[in-house]
Amino acid sequence: MTTFYSEELECYVCGKTSTQTSVGSTNAFGSPDLDGRPPEMQRSTMGAWVQRCPSCGYCSADISEGKPGTRELIESDSYKNQLGDPGYPKLANMFLCFSILEEGAGNIVSVVQLQINASWACDDAGTGSSARECRLKSAASLEKVRDSGMKMHPEEPGVDEAILVDLLRRAGQHEKARSRCREALEQGYTDTVGGVLEFENELISQQDVAPHTIAEALEKGV
Template sequence: MTQFALKQVTCAVCGGVSEQRTLQCVSTFGRPDLDGRPSVMARSTMGLWTQLCPACGYCATTLTQALPRAREVVHSVTYRARLHHPEAPALFNRFLCLALLHDAEGLVRDSAEFRTHAAWVADDAGLEESARRCRSEAADLLLNAPPLKHWEHREDLDWQGWRGVQLVDLLRRAGRGEEALREVERIRREGASSLMKQLLTYESAAIARGDTGRHTVDEGLGLPSPPELQPIKDPLLEYLVGNYHRLLTDTEQRASSMETFNTEEGPRWATDHPEILALLTEGKAGLGRALERRLLAEHPDEVVINRCPKCGVPARTAKARQCRACPHTWRETPR
């Protein structure tokens, strides 16, 4: 669910007060595109990612904050021309104005991000050349960016190398396939998770066939739909997750929704986390059995495994009296 609010905001550049829509929360279903664009519903909120001061034309993610050289840039000819460019979508212009503001501060990674956002707007508007140019400029900035600080390197183990995959995708979609392949080799040398290696393999194949189109992480991993929309595929595990989700650890919850993807060596779990892999040693069925033992031992007065008296398959809920696997019902049994 997406929620936004209307707020009176004071511009940090000119002091003007204006009413702005601010994003309060947004739900995200599914993994992003290979260049980082979020999936629905988050991608539909791009219009709320920037604020524009109607008095001075300052663009920002939050008007109440301004970069040191913001006033100078906002009044420059280049900025004004970009903001009011008549042949481009207004949101496209705003993102590029944000890029100009960050260019002036030498914040190249932020500038690359805003150019990438502009490319997404151009994609939606069918402006292929504008999208290609924005991606190419973003890629140039990232290729020449200073090394990340040690705290900026922190990535989830399964997403180690994700920034590199995004750069490869920017280059591929900008039509710079040879450079993209060089980045693929660099990322492999420096280290990437199993998931990211699979995405790099997918990118390499796309480059080989001259594909410069949009693709998603799910496509790259061969996953047909987001994991939260797929069945758990084990009745006991589904019963435990559905009825006692609050009693599961974060690792157990992640393991219960874990999917597999195909690699050159065969299918494997879509994670490198040793704790999750340990829980999945015997597959989803083994995880269900292990969770049953733990929950019954630790919460004997709360956890009830409601099985069909005829076939033994767990019902959907603790109070259900109809089997989902066979036609048997036991409604006459006292609840």
């Protein structure tokens, strides 16, 4: 089962105290999605992955902590506009605001995952167009990470490439997804990553933009 706990935290930016919820423990049974989204029950704990100060709007994994420059960034127009953007669900805006701060701090690897989290929040809220925008943002960020010579998953060759293909596929960027998928297949990754990429290739041919799991890919054995 999942347990949550609440605590009173003092905001790093404004010093006001608020009650915030965190995940105490959870579990994950089953297969992650192709973009790495965990199965239940961890899947449903996402609302506690990011905190928001109700006074100043600071969004972070732990609002009692922060980095130099945070205060200036949360006062910027881009941050404020994102925080109140009516085109996205509230939780997605929180992840995207957190991503703006991480980008400002130069943590571009962390930006990718936060934008992916935002796409999941949009999926859950049933807002397809904003989910697509979050996937396009995260795909662009992931390419930026790659171009900088970094990786989200340095220990697992090909996983970043497979996630990029899934982001593009689910955003409906079929041609780009196909081209990135072919490039990745040519790298000759492990059976697991290779199986996922073969499955992605098939989904792209069918213009399938739905979520699928890694288990499905491996069962298919295409």
